Amino acid sequence: MIRQLTSPVRFTQSLHALVGGLAAGIEVGPGGVLAGLAKRVSARFPVYGTDNGAAFEDVLNHVSADGRAPGGPGYVDSS
Numbered sequence: 001m002i003r004q005l006t007s008p009v010r011f012t013q014s015l016h017a018l019v020g021g022l023a024a025g026i027e028v029g030p031g032g033v034l035a036g037l038a039k040r041v042s043a044r045f046p047v048y049g050t051d052n053g054a055a056f057e058d059v060l061n062h063v064s065a066d067g068r069a070p071g072g073p074g075y076v077d078s079s
Contacts, residue, residue, distance in 0.1 A: 012041060015038055019041060026049075026063075027049045
């Protein structure tokens with residue numbers, strides 16, 4: 001437990017791994033902090049921000065297999 005609390009967070013390395021294996025990301029919650037950090041790692045990796053359950057479902061229903069969302073209500077394109 002002490003090692004987990006005192007070791008550096010490898011967020012950037014984790015994002016590089018995700019960007020290499022996923023078509024898009026979905027950030028749940030207000031603010032878009034993670035979307036902003038993801039944009040720094042890869043400007044071409046779309047991250048869709050949602051701030052409530054209905055918006056999250058809308059993003060899931062509209063994001064196609066290649067990671068593109070066609071637009072419409074319920075999500076904010078943070079890319």
